[in-house]
Amino acid sequence: MLAKRQLPYTGAMTRGSRRRAWRNLKLGIAVAMVAASLAILWLTGLASLRLTLAEVQTRAEANLAVQAAVLERLLDKFRLLSPLLARGPETGRLVSGLDIALDRTITSVAAGMSGAEEVWLMDPLGRVIVTSQHGVPFGAIGGGAAISEAFEQARQGQLGRQLIPGNPQSAASYVFASPLRNGESLIGILAVRVSLEDVEQAWALSKDPILALDGDDRVVVTNVPGWRGKFVSDLDFGRDIARLSGLSRLSLMLPSSGGANNHMQLTAALPVLGWTVKTLVSVDEARQQSAWAMVAALLGCVIAAGGLWIILLRREEFSRQIRRDRAAALRLERRVRSRTAELRKANELLEEEVREREQAETSLRLAQAELVQAAKLATLGRMSAALSHEYNQPLAAIRSDAEVAEMLIERGRAEEAKANLTRIGGMVARMAEIAKTLKGFTRKSGTDIRPVSMRKVIDETLLLLQPQIKQSAVEVIAELPGTDIIVKGGQIRLEQVMINLLSNALDAVGGRERPQVALMLRREGKDAVLRIRDNGSGIDEEVMPQIFDPFFTTKDVGAGLGLGLSIAYKIVHDFSGSLQAANRDGGGAEFTMRLPIADKQMLAAE
Ligand code: ADP
Numbered sequence: 001m002l003a004k005r006q007l008p009y010t011g012a013m014t015r016g017s018r019r020r021a022w023r024n025l026k027l028g029i030a031v032a033m034v035a036a037s038l039a040i041l042w043l044t045g046l047a048s049l050r051l052t053l054a055e056v057q058t059r060a061e062a063n064l065a066v067q068a069a070v071l072e073r074l075l076d077k078f079r080l081l082s083p084l085l086a087r088g089p090e091t092g093r094l095v096s097g098l099d100i101a102l103d104r105t106i107t108s109v110a111a112g113m114s115g116a117e118e119v120w121l122m123d124p125l126g127r128v129i130v131t132s133q134h135g136v137p138f139g140a141i142g143g144g145a146a147i148s149e150a151f152e153q154a155r156q157g158q159l160g161r162q163l164i165p166g167n168p169q170s171a172a173s174y175v176f177a178s179p180l181r182n183g184e185s186l187i188g189i190l191a192v193r194v195s196l197e198d199v200e201q202a203w204a205l206s207k208d209p210i211l212a213l214d215g216d217d218r219v220v221v222t223n224v225p226g227w228r229g230k231f232v233s234d235l236d237f238g239r240d241i242a243r244l245s246g247l248s249r250l251s252l253m254l255p256s257s258g259g260a261n262n263h264m265q266l267t268a269a270l271p272v273l274g275w276t277v278k279t280l281v282s283v284d285e286a287r288q289q290s291a292w293a294m295v296a297a298l299l300g301c302v303i304a305a306g307g308l309w310i311i312l313l314r315r316e317e318f319s320r321q322i323r324r325d326r327a328a329a330l331r332l333e334r335r336v337r338s339r340t341a342e343l344r345k346a347n348e349l350l351e352e353e354v355r356e357r358e359q360a361e362t363s364l365r366l367a368q369a370e371l372v373q374a375a376k377l378a379t380l381g382r383m384s385a386a387l388s389h390e391y392n393q394p395l396a397a398i399r400s401d402a403e404v405a406e407m408l409i410e411r412g413r414a415e416e417a418k419a420n421l422t423r424i425g426g427m428v429a430r431m432a433e434i435a436k437t438l439k440g441f442t443r444k445s446g447t448d449i450r451p452v453s454m455r456k457v458i459d460e461t462l463l464l465l466q467p468q469i470k471q472s473a474v475e476v477i478a479e480l481p482g483t484d485i486i487v488k489g490g491q492i493r494l495e496q497v498m499i500n501l502l503s504n505a506l507d508a509v510g511g512r513e514r515p516q517v518a519l520m521l522r523r524e525g526k527d528a529v530l531r532i533r534d535n536g537s538g539i540d541e542e543v544m545p546q547i548f549d550p551f552f553t554t555k556d557v558g559a560g561l562g563l564g565l566s567i568a569y570k571i572v573h574d575f576s577g578s579l580q581a582a583n584r585d586g587g588g589a590e591f592t593m594r595l596p597i598a599d600k601q602m603l604a605a606e
Helices: 002-079 081-087 089-095 100-114 148-155 197-204 237-246 285-410 414-440 454-472 491-508 564-574 600-604
Strands: 119-124 126-130 159-165 173-180 185-195 210-213 221-222 263-270 273-284 450-451 475-479 487-488 514-526 525-532 579-581 590-596
Touching: 002 081, 002 173, 002 185, 002 197, 002 263, 002 273, 002 285, 081 100, 081 173, 081 185, 100 119, 100 185, 126 185, 148 159, 148 173, 159 185, 159 210, 185 210, 197 221, 237 514, 263 475, 273 475, 285 414, 285 454, 285 491, 285 564, 414 454, 450 454, 454 475, 454 491, 487 491, 487 590, 491 525, 491 564, 491 590, 564 579, 564 590
Parallel strands: 475 514
Antiparallel strands: 119 126, 119 185, 159 173, 173 185, 210 221, 210 273, 263 273, 450 487, 514 525, 525 590, 579 590
């Protein structure tokens, strides 16, 4: 039961489930495309970030190495200046108070030539003896108390070093101090102060912040004046860098956990000084580049996914079209099949009909032939009275001529009897001629078309109708051409047409004062034209359209069957000719028969 009920829906279900499966597939592909796009985006972002970061790092490392070297070289240069100056003879003299005139000159020249910020000399107690700073009584820095660390180291015979921290307004300085000795006794301390501003100026060319930190993590040298002298713990690198480089806008594009994450710190150690040099490189640019790479990847993914989607839709449409085409083809095939069956049936019916028609035509032709024969016999019937008269008259003449001849022979006048016998012979010959023509006419006519002599047709017709013509005392005028005309037709059938037409004309002129029937044969182009005119009553205009109809007659019962003209019409048309009736202007009727003249081919075939 269940199976039976489900069967009719199988097609619909298949179609529905196919559509559902296709929809699921599309959903799956869409999800896969989104997932693939996300993965591609993530990978692109990661890879490009790594690459650009590596590049930034390499660049920053190189920069850091260069900038650290600048600081190191500067300090290195001045490191030996103070011991060198301390050992100079002029310096010894100066401290011994021998050559006070040289005081300022020595320090000034030393400072000027070396590029040091300040060169000054102190006594062992730390008081300033002489300084390169003009107009400053105790120097810019002051005596040994200001550089206590370096002073102490120098006093102990070492190279004293001390950093003089800077502040946001002024750069830091570095002091080298060397002892001045006279023999074993310390006679003074020579200090050289180097401004680290030159380094900062060199570093200022770098776009990334660079800072040198001392052992306490205090900013000693930097290209960011605001940081100078501060401790690293007090600084917020992220915020400061953002403010400095104006990159805050870009850093917003990539979310970061905090300001510190927006830069990369690279450190180089300066072991001699116990310092470290750091550079802070903003990674915002790298992030921005990776963001652009992700945007490009997203664009690529969107385009690829769009293209894929379009291909998918096209495929779907294509397969739908194929299904539609297949269904249409099936429908068409079914229709063609049913139409073919219908056509075959129609064809069979048609064949059947053709067979029936052919049969009907055959029986019609037979009936027509019978009719023609009947009409012929009817004509003969009408002609029989005149014919019997035609025979009786010569018979009576023959009898009397024979009697006369007998009598003359009995009387021994055989010579005279000869003329009678000759006349008898003539009359018998004429009767035999009439009988022969009659016999031919009554024979059943064939159906073939052959060359026929019009002259012969006219002669035989006139012979057959001669008794009637004589009886009715009609003047028959025949206008015939000098040469015979051969037409396409049948001898007996044409004679029948002519007998019908002439009989009608003879009937029509009956009772006229000077009855006349004219018969004219002529060649007109490729036709033979025979006109039969009479001076009878003519044809009534009302009956004109019907005279060729079978059984139409205006004659009395027994006088006419109404078949003569219809048979004549049919025969002439069978010979590809035409038959027309008209009334003459001067009264009477005129029948015109046209027949095609036999061509040379037909004559040659005969
Ligand atoms: P039927 O002679 O037996 O009447 P036909 O078919 O020969 O039959 O002729 C049909 C009719 O056509 C005749 O009854 C007659 O009225 C008319 N008709 C034929 N020939 C002539 C003619 N020459 N003059 C006048 N009427 C004619």
